[in-house]
Amino acid sequence: METAVAVLTGLYFAVSIYLMLSRHIIRILLGTVTLSTGANLTIFAMGRITREVPPIIPSGLYLPAEGAANALPQALVLTAIVIAFSLFAFLLVLVMRSYQELGTDDTYAMRDAEPEGEPLPPLGY
């Protein structure tokens, strides 16, 4: 199971990096979404994977059942999912606004901060 997830995270990273290498901001956005899912799966797998038994203490007992899942990576991933979503929402609005303001979704054409053909800085004193 862990091997399958490891290969799956590799696929996630490859896909997200390929998307982020695009010139189009919407694909970069899709890339960041898949990147965070890949990272979440990596953290999850690092805490070792067990099947189906959630980390919950049955009533009347003081310890979870034998073979219950590792709770710690779950807590970490839970936080990560929420933060990834916040990042996604912010990036999406940024993409929208930059498209409205700049009139393009091509990062090559977004050159307001670093205009092409800028004159040389002054050569005098």
Add this chain to the structure above:
Amino acid sequence: MDLTFLAFFAPFIAAAFAPVLVRLLGHNAAWVLALVPALIFVHFAGFLPQVAEGGRVTGGVQWIPSFNVNFSWLIDGLSLTFALLISGIGTLIVLYAGGYMKGHPQQGRFLCFILMFMAAMQGLVLSDSFFMFFVFWELTSITSFLLIGFNHNAERSRRAAMQALVVTGGGGLILLAGLIFLWNMTGVSEFSLLLGTGDLVRESPFYLAALILVLGGAFTKSAQFPLHFWLPNAMEAPTPVSAYLHSATMVKAGVYLLMRLNPVLGDTIAWETILPLFGGATLLVGTFLAVRQTDLKLMLAYTTVASLGLLVMLTGFGTEKAIEGAVLYLVAHSLFKGALFMVAGNVDHEAGTRDVTKLGGLLAAMPITFGAAILSAFSMAGLPPFVGFLAKEEIYYGIAASDPWSVFITTVAIVGNALMLVIGFAVAVKPFLGPKVETPKSAHEAPLLMYAGPVLLAALSLAAALWSGLFHQFISSPMASAVAGAPLEITISIIPKPGIALTLSIVTIAIGAILYFGLARLRAAMAASLEAIGWGPDQGFDQFMRGLVRLSVVLTRTLQNGRMEFYMTATFVLLALWLFRTMFVAGEWPAVPAFPVLSIYEWVTVSIIAIGLIAVVRAKNRLTAIVSLGIQGFAVAILFMLMGAPDLSFTQFMVETLTVVILALAMTRLRLSPQDHRSAGQTVLDGTIAIACGVALTFILLQILQTPFDRTLTEFFNLYSYSLAQGRNIVNVILVDFRGVDTFGEIGVVMVAGLAILALLRIVPKRSLGSAPAPRVPAPEPVAVGKE
């Protein structure tokens, strides 16, 4: 508190109060401010008897004990003489600046800079620790930059200031490398300890490297050819600066360093070849260029270059008498050159010009200034009874011999000295004698503040020679001993003794006298030959600076070309290379894992995720992309469920639903092209990078999974989740209890993101403002998702 420690900082404190004092007292503030260097002079003069007996005073406080770096000082013959020159001439310069800059709106700032420089220079010569020395060395460069650029409205000033900073500041960095070499070679970082390690340093294989680096610092600071050009340009500064920094003190820092390190680095073939060659070249170039000038200050500036060359030449010549000559000449030069610069300033101030061809007959109007000028010129020319005479005699004793090298150096010295005599008299005599010439201002004697300095310095030139016994006992012999690293006693006096030195002196004076009367023709000849050459290091500096700007532009535009794709590619290529490199170097490749055994529904879920991901990449339109993204997201939620993580599963479901809905809404409002416009070559390149990163990260994860797992934390949470925190859902307990602060931070992140989104949405677009230019894109029209 130790008074010496206070003396280090007193000029800084005075500098801080200078502007306020000038506002309160006007130019008379100089009288108050001059008290500070005067008191420092008195303090250091108190060390004279001790040092004259061969004593050496060290002291200091701990600075960074863990690195064995101390704030320590060393007072011996060499540093004490320098300290007295700096504080003594500094007192006169502060007074002089009070008169010279009278009524200038920025006089307070000027005095502040001068005092800061004084503190830096004094710290430089008194420092025992290399690091203090370096800090003060660069501080003199910085304060010199401020003073040269004082008249910052003029481009020439700005250029000269920049030039001085680049040359001397750059040299300081080279020097730092040299000092670190010495530190590593000997293990000591203080001059007082370094002086005993001469043999160790000279035999080290790194000797030559250390020597060249130290010389790089010394030669830039002391304006040795071919880096001499910044010093004449520095004459853009007001005259008190030229008199103080660029003749008497700062430019001698390089010579000071050479003299200080003479016992350590000297006495080798390299030392005794490089120094006389560069020094001699500088001497000749300086005097020849001086002849060509007609501006009083520039004439003096080039002779300063020449004098520094002479000092470097003598320091490296290697005989005891040459060192004695260098020591005497250094003191003599500070006295007469400081005085002559102030004289030039007086002439400029009172007559309104300092072009020597437009001046004449000022004697009647300025008798006191003339007196100081002529006395100093005698000293500069090396005539008795002045200290310059003592210096010149001692120099000739030191270098005259019959071997070819000595003959060569002696010839250079005679030519240089003869030309310096010419310039000295041209500056001191030409403006004052002869027929009266109409000057821009009607000249009259300068005020007390302005003639006190030159008169006092000229008188000292005389006194040091008349009472040469005392002078040698307290000043020159201890200084020469410190430079040589062995006790020396100077005995020369003003009574000429027949011999080789006197003969050479007479030859020098004769040549000088002949040249003086042919000065106009000599000047024309020099100007013509310089015009024929056309290019000089000064133009070279401009070309260098322009080249530097161009280079940085090319570099910046290559590395920061404004293309996000380039940055991303660089990042991920490095990531892949580094991950593979680490595994390769450590030899830690993961073992081939067993083929995973999954149940049928697990296989189905994993396959759905993989298909969804590939579909996101290959989607031909945005709807497909969004739907595929949703599919893989929901499949991951199912996967979490299968792996015993119901909380993750619920969250993932919720977030994925929101993501898809928001994305779909946003995309319909934008005409974004979901199409990938990559060329085939680009696709292959990007795909290779992406797959390389993916494989590397998979390998890392497999490697991690193949190491034993430490369950301590998990056991801890399992054990205490209910017994301590009273919760049965361990994931929830961790989130809200054990790691509650983390969760709080997470909420903060979400809130900040929300605020940022709100702010972004509420910014009024530019195009909706009344006078804004026409929109660059047509307003987005809502497009139904289904029409895609």
